[in-house]
Amino acid sequence: MTWTIARKEILSNLLSYKFFIVLLLIVLLVATSLFIMHRDYKQRMADYQVIRPKPGDPVALLAPNPLSIFAKGLDDAMTRSFEISTIGIEVRVGQRGGNIIYSFFTAPDFLYIVRVVLSLVALLFGFDQVSREREQGTLKLLLGSSVSRAKVLLGKWIGNYLSLAVPFLLVTLLGVSFLFLDREVHFSSGQLGRLAIILTLSLLYLGFFLSLGMLVSALTRRAATSVIVLLFIWALFVFVIPNLGTLAARQFVSVPSVRALSEKRQQTWTREVLQSERGGNWAEGVKTISRENDQMEQDYRLKFERLVRLSRDINRISPAASFLDAASEIAGTGIGEESRLKGEITRYKDSVIAQILANWNIENKNRQYPVFTYGPRSVAEIFAGGALFDTLWLIFFNILAFAAAYVAFVRYDVR
Amino acid sequence: MFKVLYKKELLENIQNSRFLLALVLCVVVIPLGFYVSQKDYSDRRQVYDEIVRDYSEMHKTVGDVMKEGGAAFRPPAALGFLSGGVESILPSSVETRGYIMGGGANVDFNNARKVDNSFTALFGRLDLAFIVSTVLAVLVMIFTFNAVAGEKERRTLAQVMANPVSRPVAITAKMAAGTTLLGAAFLAGMLAGILLLVVLGLSPFGRPETIAPLAVGVGVSLLFLLAFYNFGLLVSSLTRGSITAMVALLSFWVATAMILPKGSVVAAKILLPAKSQQVVDLEKSQVRYQISNELGAAIVHLTETTPGIKDMSTDEYFKARRAKSPAVEAFEKTQGEIQDAFKAKSHAALDRIDAEFDQRKAREAALARNLARISPVSCLVHVLTELAGTGFMEEAKWRETRTRFRQILDREIANKQHEIGFKDTWLTGFDKLDGNAAAPGIPPEPVPLEQALGAVWIDIVLLAVYAVLFFAGTYVAFLRYDVR
Numbered sequence: 001m002t003w004t005i006a007r008k009e010i011l012s013n014l015l016s017y018k019f020f021i022v023l024l025l026i027v028l029l030v031a032t033s034l035f036i037m038h039r040d041y042k043q044r045m046a047d048y049q050v051i052r053p054k055p056g057d058p059v060a061l062l063a064p065n066p067l068s069i070f071a072k073g074l075d076d077a078m079t080r081s082f083e084i085s086t087i088g089i090e091v092r093v094g095q096r097g098g099n100i101i102y103s104f105f106t107a108p109d110f111l112y113i114v115r116v117v118l119s120l121v122a123l124l125f126g127f128d129q130v131s132r133e134r135e136q137g138t139l140k141l142l143l144g145s146s147v148s149r150a151k152v153l154l155g156k157w158i159g160n161y162l163s164l165a166v167p168f169l170l171v172t173l174l175g176v177s178f179l180f181l182d183r184e185v186h187f188s189s190g191q192l193g194r195l196a197i198i199l200t201l202s203l204l205y206l207g208f209f210l211s212l213g214m215l216v217s218a219l220t221r222r223a224a225t226s227v228i229v230l231l232f233i234w235a236l237f238v239f240v241i242p243n244l245g246t247l248a249a250r251q252f253v254s255v256p257s258v259r260a261l262s263e264k265r266q267q268t269w270t271r272e273v274l275q276s277e278r279g280g281n282w283a284e285g286v287k288t289i290s291r292e293n294d295q296m297e298q299d300y301r302l303k304f305e306r307l308v309r310l311s312r313d314i315n316r317i318s319p320a321a322s323f324l325d326a327a328s329e330i331a332g333t334g335i336g337e338e339s340r341l342k343g344e345i346t347r348y349k350d351s352v353i354a355q356i357l358a359n360w361n362i363e364n365k366n367r368q369y370p371v372f373t374y375g376p377r378s379v380a381e382i383f384a385g386g387a388l389f390d391t392l393w394l395i396f397f398n399i400l401a402f403a404a405a406y407v408a409f410v411r412y413d414v415r
Numbered sequence: 416m417f418k419v420l421y422k423k424e425l426l427e428n429i430q431n432s433r434f435l436l437a438l439v440l441c442v443v444v445i446p447l448g449f450y451v452s453q454k455d456y457s458d459r460r461q462v463y464d465e466i467v468r469d470y471s472e473m474h475k476t477v478g479d480v481m482k483e484g485g486a487a488f489r490p491p492a493a494l495g496f497l498s499g500g501v502e503s504i505l506p507s508s509v510e511t512r513g514y515i516m517g518g519g520a521n522v523d524f525n526n527a528r529k530v531d532n533s534f535t536a537l538f539g540r541l542d543l544a545f546i547v548s549t550v551l552a553v554l555v556m557i558f559t560f561n562a563v564a565g566e567k568e569r570r571t572l573a574q575v576m577a578n579p580v581s582r583p584v585a586i587t588a589k590m591a592a593g594t595t596l597l598g599a600a601f602l603a604g605m606l607a608g609i610l611l612l613v614v615l616g617l618s619p620f621g622r623p624e625t626i627a628p629l630a631v632g633v634g635v636s637l638l639f640l641l642a643f644y645n646f647g648l649l650v651s652s653l654t655r656g657s658i659t660a661m662v663a664l665l666s667f668w669v670a671t672a673m674i675l676p677k678g679s680v681v682a683a684k685i686l687l688p689a690k691s692q693q694v695v696d697l698e699k700s701q702v703r704y705q706i707s708n709e710l711g712a713a714i715v716h717l718t719e720t721t722p723g724i725k726d727m728s729t730d731e732y733f734k735a736r737r738a739k740s741p742a743v744e745a746f747e748k749t750q751g752e753i754q755d756a757f758k759a760k761s762h763a764a765l766d767r768i769d770a771e772f773d774q775r776k777a778r779e780a781a782l783a784r785n786l787a788r789i790s791p792v793s794c795l796v797h798v799l800t801e802l803a804g805t806g807f808m809e810e811a812k813w814r815e816t817r818t819r820f821r822q823i824l825d826r827e828i829a830n831k832q833h834e835i836g837f838k839d840t841w842l843t844g845f846d847k848l849d850g851n852a853a854a855p856g857i858p859p860e861p862v863p864l865e866q867a868l869g870a871v872w873i874d875i876v877l878l879a880v881y882a883v884l885f886f887a888g889t890y891v892a893f894l895r896y897d898v899r
Contacts, residue, residue, distance in 0.1 A: 021662040025669060032674045036681050047691050105676040105796070117669055120553070124662060224561055227661070228436050231557050235440055235550050243451055243541050 001147050002155040009159025013125075022121055023167050029117060030168075033108050034175040037069040042184060044079065051081055058084040058352045060345045060372035065332050066187055067194060069179065070110040073333025082345050084352040084369075086286045088265060088293050089345060110172075111327050114202045115320050116238055118168065119209045123230045125160045126213020128223035130409060135223065139414045153214070153409050157402065161210055165203055172199065194379060198327045204394040205323040209234075211401035218408035237318040245314035245321065253307040261300060268292045283360050290353045297346055301339065308335050312386065319397045326390035332376040336385055341374060348372045417584050420575075424592030428558070434596045437554055441604025444550055448541035449608035452496035453617040459491040466508075474854045481828055484511040486525075487820050487857040489813060492804040493619035496608075497632045498544035498796060500805030509817045511824065522821040524813070544799040547636045548672055548792040551601065552643050556664040558593050559647025561657035563893065568657060572898045586648070586893040590886060594644050598637055605633055627864050628802040635802075638878045639795040645885035652892035671790040679786035679793070687782055689775035695768060702764045710757040714750060721746050773814070780807065791881050794874035801867040808862045808870055820857055827855040 013019045044064040053059035060082040068075035083090045106112065133139035142152060176195065179185050187195070213230060220226040272285035315321035328334035352369050359367055377385070428434050467488055474480055488508045495502060506524035563586075566572035575585060612618040619625045647664055654660040690698075719725050723742040727735065735743045787793035800806035868875075 017656075017659045018662045021659070021666055025662075025666050028666075028674065029669060032678055036677050039681055039684070043691065047694075050691075050694060050697055105680070105793075108673045108677055113673075116549075117665075117673070120665060124658075124665065128658065224431065224565060224657070227560075228431070228433055228557055231553060232436050232440060235444065235553070239541065239550060240444060240447060243447060247447075247451055247454075 002151045002158065005142075005147070005152055005155025006159035006162070009156055010163055013160065013163040018124070019163060022124070022164075025121065026118070026168055026171050029108075029113050030110070030171045030175050033110055033113050034069065034179065037072065037109050038179060038182070038185065040072075041066065041069050042182075044076075045184065048079065053081075055371055056368040058369040060084070060089075060348050060374075062341070062374060065376075066185055067191055067198075067331040068109075068333050069185070070195065070198060071328045071331035071333050072109045072111075073328035073331060074335065074338045075333045078333065078338050078341055084349045086289070086353065086356060087269065088289065089349050110198075110202075111324060114205060115324055118164075118202075118206055119238065119320070120234060122164055122206045122209035123213040123234060125164050126210045127217055127226045127230050129156050129160065129214050130217040130412060131220050131226050132217075132223040134221070134412075134414055143414055149410050149412075150406060153402075153406055157210065157214060161207060164206060164210065168206070169199065169203075190379075194330050194332070197330050197379065201323055201327050201330070201391065201394065204391070204398060205319060208319050208394060208397045208401055211398060211405055215401050215405035215408055218405050218412050238320045241318035242315050242321045242324075245317070246311045248314050249307055249311035253303060253310055255303045255307050256300060261296060264296055265293055283357050286353060286357060290350060294346060294350065297342075301343065305339060308339070316390070316393060319394055322390040322393050322397075326387040326394075329382045329385070329387050330379065336382070337376060340377060344374055345372070416580050417588055420580065420585055420588035421592050424589050425596065428592065428596050433558055434600065437558070437597060437600035438603060440550065440554060441600045442607045444541070444546055445543070445601075445604035446608040446611040448543065448546050449496045449612055450615070450617070451541050452499070453612055453619070456491055456493065456495050456619070457617050460493075463488060463490050463507075474856075476854055477828060477852045480511075480824070480854045485522075485820070485824055485855065486510040487816060488859065490859050492809070493622060493625055494628055494632075494803040495805055496542055497629070497803040498799035498805060499540040499542045500796075500800035500803060501810065502805040505805070505810055506813050506817075509813065509820050522817055522824065524817065542799075543632065543636065544796045547601075547639060548795055551597075551640060552668055552672065552792070555597065555640060555643045555647055556661065556668060558597060559644060559651055560661040560664055561651065562589055562593065562648055563651040563896065564654050564660045565651070565657040567655065567896075567898060576898050582894050582896075583890060586652070586889060590645065590648055590889070593648075594641055597640055597644060601637065601640060602633070624861060624864070628867070631864070631868070632799055632802050635795065635798045635875055635878065638875070638882060639791055642791050642878055642882040642885060645882055645889055649885050649889040649892060652889050652896055672792045675790035676787050676793045676796070679789075680783045682786055683779050683783035687775070687779045689779045690772060695772045699765055699768055702768065703761065706757055706761045706764065710754065713753050713757070717746070717750060717753060721749070788874065788877055791878055794878050794881075797874045798871045798878075801862075801871045802864075804861055804867075808867060812860075812862055816857055823855045823857065827852075 041064055048061070048063050051061065053061055062079050064079050065075050080091050130139065133142070143149065180187075212233065213226075216226045216229050216233070217223070220229065268289050272280075272282075272289050276282040276285045312321070312325060315325070325334060329336050348370070355369055356367065383391075470486060470488070473483060474485065486508045489506060492500075492502055508525045509522055510525045512521040512523055561568070563572065566575070576582070609618070609620070613620070620629070646667065647660075650663050650667070651657070651660045654663060721742075724732070724746045732743065736747075784793075784797065788797075797806070801808055
C-alpha cells in the first residue's frame with residue numbers, strides 16, 4: 001500500500017505544473033552553477049600556471065582543487081602563494097581574477113544551490129502534503145479506507161522524495177559528465193568518490209527539509225500557514241543560526257588578530273636584527289625568529305581551532321551548517337583542511353630555513369630548496385575529524401523530523 | 416471603497432500571521448546582520464587606527480619616507496553593513512616597494528586583510544544587501560503568492576468582486592496594504608538594528624557623512640521591496656493556483672538573485688575578454704626587465720665610447736669625480752639624460768599596459784553591470800555597494816590614489832634626488848634633500864554621496880521602472896482575471 005501511495009504521489013507530481021517548473025529550475029541552476037564555477041576554475045588554473053614556482057623556489061603553492069567547482073569553500077585562500085624566506089612566510093594574493101566584478105556576487109557553487117535553493121524546493125514539496133489534502137477533502141477519503149496513517153505518510157514521503165531526488169541526481173550527473181568532456185578538468189577516482197559522498201549528503205539534507213515540510217503541514221490546518229512557518233524556520237536554519245553560532249563562539253574564545261600576530265613577528269625580527277648588528281650571530285637570529293614565530297603560530301592555531309570547534313558545535317543546531325561543514329571538508333576546501341595546510345606550510349618553512357642555515361655561505365640565487373608537496377586528508381581522516389558526526393547528525397535530523405511528522409499526523413484531525 | 420479594501424487587506428495579513436513573521440524576521444535578522452558587520456568593522460577600524468598612528472610616528476619627515484618607504488592607508492568602510500561589496504579584495508593601502516631612487520617610486524597596492532575570516536568566506540556575509548535581496552525577497556513571495564490566486568481558490572475574490580468595487584481599486588488596495596506592512600516590518604528591523612548598534616557603542620552614525628547614504632539605502636531597499644512585491648502580485652494574477660504562483664516566484668527569485676548577476680559577468684567575459692592580473696603583472700615585469708637591460712647596455716656603451724672615461728679604472732674615475740673633473744661631470748650629465756629617457760620610456764610602457772588593461776577591464780565590467788541590470792537584485796546591490804563605499808568607485812578611487820601617490824613621491828623625493836646628481840645616491844646625498852620637510856602623504860577621502868549617486872542613478876531609476884512596470888502588468892492581468 002505504501003508503494004501505491006508513493007506511486008500516486010509521483011504521478012500527481014508528474015502531472016502538476018509545480019514539478020515541471022521545479023525541474024526546469026533544477027536544470028537551470030545546476031547548469032548555470034557548473035558553467036560559472038567551471039570557468040572560474042579554469043581561470044584560476046590558468047593563473048596558477050603563470051605564477052607556478054620553478055623547482056627549487058621556496059614557494060608553497062597549491063593548484064586549484066577541481067572539487068571547488070562544486071564546493072568553493074576556502075579554495076581561494078588555500079591556493080594563495082606562500083613565499084618562504086628568512087623573514088618567515090609571506091602570503092601573496094595567488095590566483096586572482098582579472099576583474100573586480102568577479103568578486104561582486106557570491107559564486108553560486110553546487111553547495112550553495114543545494115543549501116539555499118533546493119532546501120526551499122524540498123519544503124515546497126512537503127508544505128501542503130497534509131493540510132492541503134485536508135482542505136481539499138481528499139485526506140478524509142484516503143484515511144476512510146483500511147490504510148494506516150504511517151503507511152500514508154511514508155508513501156507520501158517516498159513519492160515526493162523520489163520526485164525531487166531523481167531529477168536532481170540525473171541533472172547533476174549530466175552536468176558532471178559534461179565536465180568530463182573538458183580535458184583540462186581532471187578528476188581522480190578518489191575525487192569522484194568524494195563527489196559521490198557530497199551527493200549523498202545533499203540527498204540527506206534535502207530529505208530532512210522534505211520531512212520538515214510534512215511535519216509543519218501536519219501541525220497546521222492551512223497550507224498558507226504552513227508556508228509561512230516553514231519560511232521562518234528555513235531562514236533561521238540557513239542564514240541566522242550559522243551566523244549566530246560563530247558570533248556566540250567569538251564571545252567565549254578570543255583569537256588574536258592577524259595584525260597583532262604580525263606586530264609580534266615584527267618585534268621579534270627587529271630584536272634579532274639589532275642583536276646581530278651589535279655583533280650577534282645572524283644565523284642564530286634566523287633560527288630564533290623561526291622558532292618564536294612557530295610558537296606564536298601554534299598558539300594562534302590552537303585558539304583558532306578551539307573557536308572553530310565551538311562555532312561548529314553551536315552551528316550544528318542547524319542542519320544547513322552541518323551539511324556545509326561536512327561537504328566542504330569532503331571536497332577538501334573546508335576550514336579543517338585549510339588549517340592543516342597552514343600547519344604543513346609552517347613545517348615546509350622550517351625545512352627551508354634549515355636548508356638556508358645549512359648552506360649559509362652559498363649565495364642566495366644558487367640555493368636549491370625542497371619542493372612543497374601537500375596531500376589532502378583522506379576521506380577516513382575527514383570523517384574521523386567531524387564529518388562522520390555531521391553525517392550521523394543529518395541522519396538523526398531526518399529521523400527526528402519524520403518521527404515528529406508521524407506523531408503530528410497520527411494526532412491530526414482530518415475533518 | 417479603497418479605504419475599506421485597504422483595511423481588509425491589512426487585517427487579513429495581520430490575522431494570518433504573515434505580518435508577525437515579517438516583523439520577527441526583520442527584527443531578528445537585520446540587527447544580527449548589523450551587529451556582525453559592525454563588530455567586524457570595529458575590529459578592523461581599531462587595527463587601521465593603530466597602523467596609521469604607528470606610521471605617523473615613524474614617518475614624520477621626507478627623510479623617514481626615504482628610509483622606511485611611504486604608504487597611504489584606506490580606512491575600512493563605516494557603512495559596510497549596507498553591503499560588504501568587494502571590500503575584502505580592495506587594497507588596504509598603497510605602499511612603496513623598495514627604496515625611492517632617482518628612477519622614481521615604485522608604488523603598489525597592499526591587501527593586508529586577505530582572507531582573515533574563514534567563517535565569512537564559508538557562510539557568506541549577512542549585510543543589508545543580502546538580507547533584502549535574499550531573506551526579504553523570499554518573504555515578499557510569501558506575502559504575494561496567494562494574494563490573487565489564493566483568494567480565487569478560497570472563492571473570496573468572487574465575493575469581493577460581486578460588490579460595487581472596481582478591479583483597479585481592489586488590486587491597488589492589495590498592493591498598498593501589503594507594501595505598508597512589509598515596509599513597516601522592514602523599518603522596524605532597521606530601527607532595531609540602529610538602536611542595537613547605538614546601545615553597543617558600535618554605531619557609525621556619529622559621523623555626519625554616514626546619515627545621508629543610510630537614508631538613501633533605506634529608500635532604495637523599500638523601492639526594491641515594492642518592485643518585488645508588484646512582481647509577486649503580477650505572478651499571482653497570472654496563475655490560477657497559488658502553488659504554481661509560488662513555484663514561479665521562486666524561479667524568478669533564483670534567476671534574479673543567483674543566475675543573472677553572476678551569469679552576466681560570465682557573459683561579459685566571453686563577449687569582451689580581458690587578461691588576468693597575473694598575465695598583466697608578468698608582461699610588466701618583462702617590460703621592466705627588458706628596459707633595464709637596454710639601459711644597462713646604453714650606459715656600458717656610453718662608458719666605452721666617452722673619451723677620457725673609457726680608459727679610466729674605477730679608482731681613477733672616483734678620484735676624478737671627487738676632484739670635480741669636467742669630463743666626469745659631462746659624462747654623468749649625459750648618463751642622467753639617458754636614465755631620464757629610459758625612465759620615461761619605462762613609465763610610458765608600463766602606463767600603456769596598465770591603461771590598456773584598465774580600459775579592457777572597465778569595458779568588461781560595464782558590460783557585465785549593464786547585463787546584470789536586467790535583475791532588480793543587481794540594481795539594489797550596485798546602489799548599496801556604492802553607498803557603502805565598497806564597490807567600483809572605491810576601487811577606481813584607489814587606483815587613482817596609487818597614481819597620485821607615485822606622482823607626489825616622484826615630485827617630492829625621486830626628482831629632487833636626481834637634481835642633486837647621479838653621484839649622490841640615497842645613501843650619500845641624504846642630507847642634501849630637504850630631509851626635514853613634512854612627509855608627503857595622501858589623507859583618505861571618502862567618495863562623496865553625489866558622486867556615488869551619479870554612478871548609480873540608473874539603477875535607482877530602473878528599480879522605479881520595474882516597480883511601475885510590474886504594477887502595470889498586474890493591473891492588466893487582474894482586469895482580465897477570471898475570478899470564478
